Amino acid sequence: MSWIDDLRTLDTNDPGRWPLPFRVAGVVLVFVAVVAAGVWWFVIKAQLPELQTAQKQETELRNSFESKQRMAANFDAYKKQLDEINERFGNMLGQLPSDTEMANLLEDISQTALAAGLEHIEFKPGNDIKRDFYVEVPIKLRYTGSWHELANFVSEVAALPRIVTIHDVTITPKSRDSFDELTMDATAKTYKYVDEDTPAP
Numbered sequence: 001m002s003w004i005d006d007l008r009t010l011d012t013n014d015p016g017r018w019p020l021p022f023r024v025a026g027v028v029l030v031f032v033a034v035v036a037a038g039v040w041w042f043v044i045k046a047q048l049p050e051l052q053t054a055q056k057q058e059t060e061l062r063n064s065f066e067s068k069q070r071m072a073a074n075f076d077a078y079k080k081q082l083d084e085i086n087e088r089f090g091n092m093l094g095q096l097p098s099d100t101e102m103a104n105l106l107e108d109i110s111q112t113a114l115a116a117g118l119e120h121i122e123f124k125p126g127n128d129i130k131r132d133f134y135v136e137v138p139i140k141l142r143y144t145g146s147w148h149e150l151a152n153f154v155s156e157v158a159a160l161p162r163i164v165t166i167h168d169v170t171i172t173p174k175s176r177d178s179f180d181e182l183t184m185d186a187t188a189k190t191y192k193y194v195d196e197d198t199p200a201p
Helices: 002-008 020-073 075-094 099-115 147-158
Strands: 119-125 134-145 164-173 182-193
Touching: 020 075, 099 119, 099 134, 099 147, 099 182, 134 147, 147 164, 147 182
Parallel strands: none
Antiparallel strands: 119 134, 134 182, 164 182
């Protein structure tokens, strides 16, 4: 292994006196190192931001694809849920009175109070209040009666075929001497559906 011995005896301070094969090998190694450094500095390093951006986009696209794949797998379930929601929404809309039915609904509430045995003091529909896709119709109520009669009235109003809710309920004794004669102040609210083509009141 004379070349190994020659390699050990090389003077690193005077490469010009190296044997020809070693000088050629040294030049090749230096050339390769310079080329590698140039490729790293001018090609790879300059394109690193683009590579990182591409990797980030790849991750985002992969996540988006997986999300859409899960949605596609559950499409039938989502469609069924949407159909059920639309059906329930349609049923609820059917419980909202139209303008022509409002008079009948007000009469139904008044008759429900009379049937419960309440004494009528005040029954005053207020101004319509426009909401997102419906109109809220408040009705100021004041009745007197016993606990049982008031509770029966509220229960019967909740059972009406049209949606009516009771709010801001205040119950006070009719007088100091009356134990089961009470006055109820409340606001009943019913609702009307507003079509986009129908002008607001």
